[in-house]
Amino acid sequence: MFDFRFYEISRQPEYIETLAYGVLNSLWLTILGSLFGVVLGVLLALGQGRDMPLWIKAPSVSYVEFLRNTPFIVQLFFVVFGLPLLLGYTWSLEASVVLAITLNFSAYYGEVIRAGIQAVAKGQTEGAMALGMTRWQTIFDVILPQAIAKVFPSMTSQFVFLFLTTGLVSEIGVQDLTWAGRYVADRTFRDFEVFIVLTILYMLMVFAFKGSFALMFRMAFPWWGKER
Amino acid sequence: MRMKNTQPTTFKKGSGDIAVTLKGVNKWYGDFHVLRDVDLTVKRGERIVICGPSGSGKSTLIRCINHLETHQKGSINVDGTELSEEMKNAEKLRQDAGMVFQNFNLFPHLSVIDNCILPQRRVLKRSKDEAREVGMKFLARVKIPEQADKYPGQLSGGQQQRVAIARALCMEPSLMLFDEPTSALDPEMVGEVLDTMVGLAETGMTMLCVTHEMGFAREVADRVIFMDAGQIVEENTPDAFFDNPQNERTKAFLKQIL
Ligand SMILES: Nc1ncnc2c1ncn2[C@@H]1O[C@H](COP(=O)(O)OP(=O)(O)OP(=O)(O)O)[C@@H](O)[C@H]1O
Numbered sequence: 001m002f003d004f005r006f007y008e009i010s011r012q013p014e015y016i017e018t019l020a021y022g023v024l025n026s027l028w029l030t031i032l033g034s035l036f037g038v039v040l041g042v043l044l045a046l047g048q049g050r051d052m053p054l055w056i057k058a059p060s061v062s063y064v065e066f067l068r069n070t071p072f073i074v075q076l077f078f079v080v081f082g083l084p085l086l087l088g089y090t091w092s093l094e095a096s097v098v099l100a101i102t103l104n105f106s107a108y109y110g111e112v113i114r115a116g117i118q119a120v121a122k123g124q125t126e127g128a129m130a131l132g133m134t135r136w137q138t139i140f141d142v143i144l145p146q147a148i149a150k151v152f153p154s155m156t157s158q159f160v161f162l163f164l165t166t167g168l169v170s171e172i173g174v175q176d177l178t179w180a181g182r183y184v185a186d187r188t189f190r191d192f193e194v195f196i197v198l199t200i201l202y203m204l205m206v207f208a209f210k211g212s213f214a215l216m217f218r219m220a221f222p223w224w225g226k227e228r
Numbered sequence: 229m230r231m232k233n234t235q236p237t238t239f240k241k242g243s244g245d246i247a248v249t250l251k252g253v254n255k256w257y258g259d260f261h262v263l264r265d266v267d268l269t270v271k272r273g274e275r276i277v278i279c280g281p282s283g284s285g286k287s288t289l290i291r292c293i294n295h296l297e298t299h300q301k302g303s304i305n306v307d308g309t310e311l312s313e314e315m316k317n318a319e320k321l322r323q324d325a326g327m328v329f330q331n332f333n334l335f336p337h338l339s340v341i342d343n344c345i346l347p348q349r350r351v352l353k354r355s356k357d358e359a360r361e362v363g364m365k366f367l368a369r370v371k372i373p374e375q376a377d378k379y380p381g382q383l384s385g386g387q388q389q390r391v392a393i394a395r396a397l398c399m400e401p402s403l404m405l406f407d408e409p410t411s412a413l414d415p416e417m418v419g420e421v422l423d424t425m426v427g428l429a430e431t432g433m434t435m436l437c438v439t440h441e442m443g444f445a446r447e448v449a450d451r452v453i454f455m456d457a458g459q460i461v462e463e464n465t466p467d468a469f470f471d472n473p474q475n476e477r478t479k480a481f482l483k484q485i486l
């Protein structure tokens with residue numbers, strides 16, 4: 001029987017602190033990347049609209065296809081190490097990582113939001129236009145709120161999935177939760193225990209996210225499900 | 229009588245004796261010829277009922293009048309504005325020509341009163357208070373002020389259609405277009421919507437209604453227009469139209485629906 005020794009981790013305040021920082025770093029990377037990613041995703045979704053001119057549509061489609069069909073780790077390396085070489089300008093590691101995460105997330109959110117926009121009845125656009133609303137007013141006041149409500153569950157699972165992929169940033173030394181786990185494991189030689197702790201922490205965070213999203217949904221879309 | 233072509237940007241609302249003029253209007257969907265040489269003059273305050281078999285182009289015709297569709301040949305003039313494919317102020321025109329759809333097209337994410345407020349704020353740039361006041365006025369007019377804070381999904385079909393009418397009226401249109409406003413409703417709700425429309429007609433509103441409600445046509449319409457295969461085949465006063473139709477196609481159609 002394996003002899004679990006969790007106290008090897010807990011007795012050192014430094015390890016607890018490292019893990020706590022890891023949790024925080026993973027949190028804000030995901031949240032920041034999602035905030036920017038959703039905004040960019042909305043633009044990407046709109047850019048792929050049926051009546052968009054080709055010079056907007058083609059780049060939008062290519063961008064999304066490219067980012068969803070290449071490994072995140074490669075995108076990460078490209079943005080963090082490749083871009084500075086190309087542009088001759090260096091950002092902080094944090095900024096580059098947030099940029100890489102944002103670009104990656106935006107492609108996924110864009111696809112989900114695009115599905116939502118397509119699911120909003122055509123009559124909604126006509127109803128708004130017939131009242132004299134402009135195209136952009138129609139998009140922002142009528143189509144997007146309904147589109148996002150429709151795909152909110154998919155957005156939540158997409159968010160969780162993307163959150164779990166952020167562990168890859170530890171590969172380039174970003175001190176996220178995965179990095180913290182490795183740090184502690186290397187020093188305690190208790191890899192098994194550390195990865196159990198990591199699993200639990202990731203899971204708790206996912207539950208917290210899901211709870212918050214459910215709450216957010218009810219606050220943002222009080223009209224949902226209000227049918228006779 | 230001819231309408232002079234004023235500049236599209238100078239939009240004179242509700243002035244002149246003529247609300248809408250169509251001259252030789254033709255429209256194609258690809259190869260399909262939907263509207264063929266349609267001529268129609270609607271006087272201000274006139275109530276016109278359009279009927280005809282499915283696919284005859286009734287919806288297309290009234291959708292062209294508020295520029296939800298564009299025509300390819302001929303001219304459409306609404307309140308002095310000449311409609312064209314590339315016209316810049318289509319929004320202005322649409323606000324002036326209110327439209328009521330078969331499926332209501334209310335915004336499900338906004339309460340009934342917010343459905344009325346949003347377009348007023350965005351299009352007419354009214355203040356929130358003013359928009360609310362106007363919204364409540366028209367909800368009272370369609371007799372459902374007590375539903376103002378509910379969501380559309382919580383109302384019956386008939387109530388939803390009345391909200392849609394109120395919402396369109398909030399934009400102070402000079403002309404109202406109806407596309408089969410009662411055909412998605414359960415029979416017991418048709419009456420309340422027709423009553424609302426009769427009430428509207430009594431205020432002198434110019435109305436173009438695509439409907440097969442013959443009772444309504446007899447009570448309200450100044451003229452009934454019968455369309456078939458993209459053409460206006462017959463037009464007459466309601467009594468003459470129903471009691472003494474001239475065209476064979478009209479007769480066949482009336483036999484079917486009466
Ligand atoms: N966007 C479109 N593309 C191609 N064909 C269309 C389109 N919209 C309508 N049509 C065709 O044009 C014809 C006229 O359509 P329209 O909706 O005006 O008929 P309608 O008289 O309103 O019929 P209904 O009583 O069924 O509503 C129909 O044959 C229809 O199939």
Ligand SMILES: [Mg+2]
Nearest residue numbers: 286287288407
């Ligand atoms: Mg129709």
